[in-house]
């Protein structure tokens with residue numbers, strides 16, 4: 001998940017719901033709990049092993065092998081190299097029925113771990129041509145271990161399973177770790193969709209989860225409709241005419257134009273978007289231009305991100321950004337060229353009827369601790385699966401309930417850590433969602 005700081009408080013915004021009748025039957029729930037408990041020790045060991053050996057996007061070779069070997073041992077049909085280093089396992093139940101997909105992401109981040117753990121990462125990797133420290137700072141080690149455990153539990157329940165479960169282990173959720181080979185290169189979820197991961201057999205519904213420190217262990221955060229924002233990366237190149245800093249009138253100053261463009265882009269959100277409908281965020285994360293005090297440079301380059309929850313507002317913002325930057329530059333004789341890195345991430349939008357249908361299951365496995373989550377302006381490429389099949393993505397609380405939630409390091413922090421008790425909750429939820437979805441006509 002591409003994340004921003006989670007500055008929301010749990011409490012009044014989160015509404016516990018009571019569980020309607022059609023959730024998992026009590027004996028089945030007890031069976032799931034027993035089976036998850038039986039695999040929990042190994043699930044934690046897998047998570048620690050993956051944590052100690054993190055791999056950057058599209059370099060998840062060791063992790064993919066660990067996953068594929070495990071799925072083969074369970075007797076699943078396994079495909080490797082799907083959309084890069086992706087692994088897909090198909091479990092066919094003994095009874096006829098629909099097809100449900102469960103997804104985990106496998107990649108780590110270029111972050112130096114600052115958590116004091118016996119299995120803390122000391123790994124290095126290559127990010128954009130440079131050697132970097134690598135860490136599972138977003139919890140994808142946990143997601144992978146949860147789905148490996150879920151596969152084992154469901155494989156053990158094959159005789160009572162209606163239909164099939166597709167286990168999708170995805171690479172490169174965090175975006176590229178090397179420069180794209182072409183402007184339209186697909187990686188991660190989209191590359192797996194291109195490779196036909198949701199076909200043959202065709203997937204009827206897809207579920208995914210994300211560990212999140214803003215919720216306590218035992219709690220699941222869900223939301224109908226948009227839960228995560230779209231994410232578009234953009235660059236702006238502002239070109240002027242280089243000259244001596246003492247005689248600016250002899251050139252065209254791209255630095256002053258850039259300053260105006262940065263401010264102008266912010267007025268798109270504050271003055272032109274109907275933010276009472278949905279929020280939009282435009283952020284510039286990098287500005288580069290010039291190399292000394294008395295030379296006005298030839299050009300300046302900006303790099304930033306746009307987040308939105310509504311497709312039309314997203315498209316409108318991107319169009320207005322181009323007009324704003326180009327017009328402001330033109331006013332001083334400079335030139336602005338705006339580029340959006342393709343394809344951006346769409347908003348993660350949970351199917352309303354699927355969410356309503358599966359909510360009782362989430363309530364059942366958490367003992368009524370599934371709560372409405374605020375929407376977050378982070379983004380996820382799980383949205384690519386949701387474009388092809390109804391999908392539901394939810395948050396899995398990962399902080400020890402005795403700790404201060406606000407003090408917990410957020411995803412992508414070098415101090416990010418999870419309480420491993422969260423893994424069993426995740427495995428129970430994924431197992432129950434698959435069984436329950438397939439049990440219903």
Ligand SMILES: [Zn+2]
Nearest residue numbers: 001002003138
């Ligand atoms: Zn992330």
Ligand SMILES: [Zn+2]
Nearest residue numbers: 001002138140
């Ligand atoms: Zn993530």
